[in-house]
Amino acid sequence: MKNNDLLVAGVLILTAGTYGFRWAGQLLRTRVRFPPRAVELLEVAAVVLLTALVAVTAFTQGHGSAGYARPAGVAVAGLLAWRKAPFIVVVLAAAVTTALLRFVKL
Amino acid sequence: MRSIDRTLARDITLVCLAVGLVAVSYGAIAVASGFPLWLPMAQSVLVLAGSSELLFVGLVAAGGNPVAVALAGLLVNARHVPYGLALPPGVTGRGWRRLLGTHVMNDESVVFALGNGAAAYWTCGIGVLIAWPAGAAIGALIGSVVRDTNAFGLDAMFPAVILALILPKLRDRGTLFAALAAAAIALATTPFLPSGAPVLLALVAVAVVLPSRHREEQ
Numbered sequence: 001m002k003n004n005d006l007l008v009a010g011v012l013i014l015t016a017g018t019y020g021f022r023w024a025g026q027l028l029r030t031r032v033r034f035p036p037r038a039v040e041l042l043e044v045a046a047v048v049l050l051t052a053l054v055a056v057t058a059f060t061q062g063h064g065s066a067g068y069a070r071p072a073g074v075a076v077a078g079l080l081a082w083r084k085a086p087f088i089v090v091v092l093a094a095a096v097t098t099a100l101l102r103f104v105k106l
Numbered sequence: 107m108r109s110i111d112r113t114l115a116r117d118i119t120l121v122c123l124a125v126g127l128v129a130v131s132y133g134a135i136a137v138a139s140g141f142p143l144w145l146p147m148a149q150s151v152l153v154l155a156g157s158s159e160l161l162f163v164g165l166v167a168a169g170g171n172p173v174a175v176a177l178a179g180l181l182v183n184a185r186h187v188p189y190g191l192a193l194p195p196g197v198t199g200r201g202w203r204r205l206l207g208t209h210v211m212n213d214e215s216v217v218f219a220l221g222n223g224a225a226a227y228w229t230c231g232i233g234v235l236i237a238w239p240a241g242a243a244i245g246a247l248i249g250s251v252v253r254d255t256n257a258f259g260l261d262a263m264f265p266a267v268i269l270a271l272i273l274p275k276l277r278d279r280g281t282l283f284a285a286l287a288a289a290a291i292a293l294a295t296t297p298f299l300p301s302g303a304p305v306l307l308a309l310v311a312v313a314v315v316l317p318s319r320h321r322e323e324q
Contacts (some may be wrong), residue, residue, distance in 0.1 A: 004199075005140075006172045006173060007141075007166070007172050010173050010176040010223050011149055011153070011172075011176070012167065013153065014159075014176040014180065014181070014183075015153050016187065016211055017176075017180040017183065018153050018154075018180065019185050019208070020295065021183055021184055021186040022186045022189075022209065024186075024187045024190060025188060025189055025191040026191075027190075029190065029195070029324070031217060031248050033130075034188055036120075038188075039188040041312065042184050042185050042187075043281075044280070044284055044312055044315050045181055045184075045277045046157065046181065046185060047275045047276070047284070048285055048288040048309060049161065049178060049305060050157060050161065050271070050272050051140045051272060052289055052291070052308035052309075054265045054269050054272070055290075055292050055293050056168065056296060057264050057268075058169070058262075058265040059293055060293065060296045063225075063298075064297070065297060066261075073109055073266065074266050074307065075264030077275070078270075080251065081273045082293040083267075086152045087124055087143020088127055090266060091267055093266075094263050094266030095259035095262055096322060097259065097261050098259030098261070098262035098263070102256070102257065
């Protein structure tokens with residue numbers, strides 16, 4: 001699929017950068033104080049990116065709608081996760097709900 | 107270095123099992139969305155940071171440029187910098203051991219390190235280093251066997267996994283508003299922008315938390 005070289009480049013960038021981040025904090029510890037506000041913003045940025053990814057992968061397919069079965073499955077999973085159901089239950093509920101809705105052709 | 111008692115060992119084991127379970131769905135989804143088998147395997151060992159790997163697979167499968175997506179993944183992984191600042195000195199080991207001790211720094215091992223010391227950090231870190239790639243490998247094999255993944259609702263598992271992972275963070279109101287704005291931006295621009303771009307554009311939603319947090323500080 002796609003361009004294999006680009007894929008390898010992507011994996012290497014993510015690998016090297018992540019390992020670099022893991023070193024950076026330890027090396028900087030004695031020299032700088034990281035403002036708590038920056039830490040907070042980094043965390044919000046990560047959640048923002050991942051939420052957008054959830055929305056796009058739940059509701060869309062290509063440039064159009066993904067139909068109803070998939071968002072319904074994700075919604076059921078979200079509800080279960082909110083009620084603190086075990087992780088395995090949450091994930092299976094998403095798949096089963098979506099598969100059933102497709103089976104009955106909704 | 108504090109040693110590890112029974113309760114702590116059980117807690118660490120449960121965390122590693124949960125991580126392995128996420129990895130199974132990750133591996134299955136990666137291969138089912140058309141990636142070669144090596145991709146989830148290589149990432150699970152080399153990157154060893156779940157959310158960013160899921161982001162990578164999800165966005166590249168949707169047509170995003172792998173290099174641009176890797177940079178977005180790095181933004182998700184930037185939290186490891188404050189993790190390194192927060193860890194007590196010496197937890198990651200000395201000499202050549204530190205190369206490995208640094209690699210196993212992740213959300214879970216840092217939590218155990220802060221509460222229970224170096225032994226817990228290493229046990230959890232190594233546990234995740236085994237559970238995450240092993241789960242990804244099992245998932246990748248399952249994904250390559252199942253042909254029509256849509257019939258089994260596998261496509262709904264991906265957003266469900268990420269949603270379950272971020273949900274605890276959404277209990278904070280500011281974060282929730284930013285996240286909802288991000289979802290709206292991404293969905294509204296999906297029909298017009300090239301695939302992968304809407305999620306990156308949604309990052310501007312971080313601006314939602316800027317003014318409100320500022321007020322709280324005063």
